[in-house]
Amino acid sequence: MGSRFDAGAAIGGVLYKDVKHAILAALAEGEWKPGEAIPPERKLIERFGVSIGTLRKAIDELVAENIMIRHQGRGTFVATHRQEDHFFRFFRIVRQDGYREFPTVQLAKFRRAKADKEEAAALGLPLGEAVFRFTNVLSLEGRAVMIDAITVPAERFRTLTEKLLRERPNTLYNFYQDVFGINIIRTEERLRATLADEEDHELLGIPVGTAMLKILRVASSYQNERVEYRVSRLDTSDYEFALSQP
Amino acid sequence: MGSRFDAGAAIGGVLYKDVKHAILAALAEGEWKPGEAIPPERKLIERFGVSIGTLRKAIDELVAENIMIRHQGRGTFVATHRQEDHFFRFFRIVRQDGYREFPTVQLAKFRRAKADKEEAAALGLPLGEAVFRFTNVLSLEGRAVMIDAITVPAERFRTLTEKLLRERPNTLYNFYQDVFGINIIRTEERLRATLADEEDHELLGIPVGTAMLKILRVASSYQNERVEYRVSRLDTSDYEFALSQP
DNA sequence: TTACATTTGTTCGTATGTATA
C-alpha cells in the first residue's frame, strides 16, 4: 500500500515517521509557505488521526532539521531564510576575531549555459542540460573578499533573469523561496586550498598566487533535490570559514 | 537553592534540563565511563524522582549531542571514540572522490613548553602556563598529507610522555579517554588557506609555496572545558575537508 | 491594565511493541 495518509511518501511501520513525511509532502506541494504558520497541533491531530505525543514527535524532528520553528503561544512556522540565524547557518564566513557581518553582494556575471561535467555531477543532471551560471562578488566591511560562482538548473529556475537577480531585495536563498518556491534546507560542502588566478586578481584586487580557500557547495531542497552548485573562493587574510560541532 | 539534585549544575525551572545536567555532572565525575552502560531508565527515574517521559527527554538531548548512544534491548551507553562513526565525526578529511579512509599517524615532535599567546587564548589558560606540544604527521593511502600541531594543557595531561603517545593503541581522542578521562564531545574549527613553508616541505615532501588548507581546532570536554588546541595543515591536491549541514 | 482565549511547553502516567541476552 504505502502511507496511511494521502500525501505520498511513507514507509509504514512507524506512525510518527509517516506523519513527518506527510507534513513534508504537504510542504513540498506548497500547502504551507515559508514564514506561514501551519495549523495548530489540535487541528493536525484531527487531520492525521494521531495523538498529541505522536504529532509532537514528528514535528520535533522537523524542528531539529531546521525545517520548522515553534513559538510557544504563537504557533509552528515554516522556516524562512529571512531570520538572521538562518542566514548565518549557511553563511559561515567570519572575521578572524569572530565578528560576524552581513555581506554586500554585487552581481558580476550572468549567462545561460549547458552543464559541464562537474556541474552535471553535482546537480544530478544530464551532461549539457540547460543551466544558469552567475557570479557574485561579496564584500565585508566594504572590501571584496569572496567570489561565488553559482550554477542552478534552468528547468527549476525557468523565469530567472539577470535583472531579477540584480534587483532582489534580500538574501539569495530567500529569493529562491519567494520567486521559485525552492527552500534550501541542507548543504554539503567540501573545502580545499588553491592559488588566486587572474579572475581573483581582477575581482578582488589580490595578487595572482595568493592562497585562497575554495569551497564547493551543493545545496538541496526538501526531498534532497539538488538545486544549486556553488564554488566559492575566499581571501582568508582577514576572514575565515567557521564551524562548530555539534 | 540551585538544583533539586545533589550533583551540581542546574538552572531550576525546567525539570528535564535539571536531570540532563545532573547526568552530565555524574558523567564528568566519572561515575560512568565511556563505553559503559548507564543504569536502565527504571532505575534512573527512581533516582531522580521523575517520570519516564521526563527522563527520556533529558537523555534524548544527550543522545542528540552524541554524548550517549541508545540501543534498544541493550541499554544506554556513554559514547566512545572507538566507534568508526564517532571517529569520522571529528576526522573530516576525505579523498576528493568521497572515499573515507583511516589515517596512519606518525609522531614527529614532542616537547613541554609554555603557552604562547595564541595557545593561551584558545585554551583559556594564563599566558606562559605549562603545556605539551606535539606534532603528528598523518598519511592516507601511504602518503603523508597532513600535519597536526597539537597543544594540550600540562595540568590536565599530567602523565603524558612521548613514549605513551608513540605507543598508544588507538585513536588520539580514545587515548585521551582511556588515560586521562577526557572525553572530547565538541569542537570548534576555523579554516583558512595558506602557503606551504619549510616544515611542510620537510614533513610532506611538497614544494614550498603549495596552497594548503589550515584548520584551527579547539576541542572541548563535557563542561565546555577546552582541552586541546590543534593547528592542522592539509595538502588538498588529492584530499579535502568535507562537511554536511545539517 | 486586566481578563481571556489560543497555542505550544512540560510533566505525569499507562499500555503495548520490538530488540537483546
Place this chain on the structure above:
DNA sequence: TTATACATACGAACAAATGTA
C-alpha cells in the same frame, strides 16, 4: 522461553507565552 531494556503510541493536566478584546 523468559526477562530486561528501550521504542512507540496514547492521552490527561497544568504551565508559560502570546495576542486581543
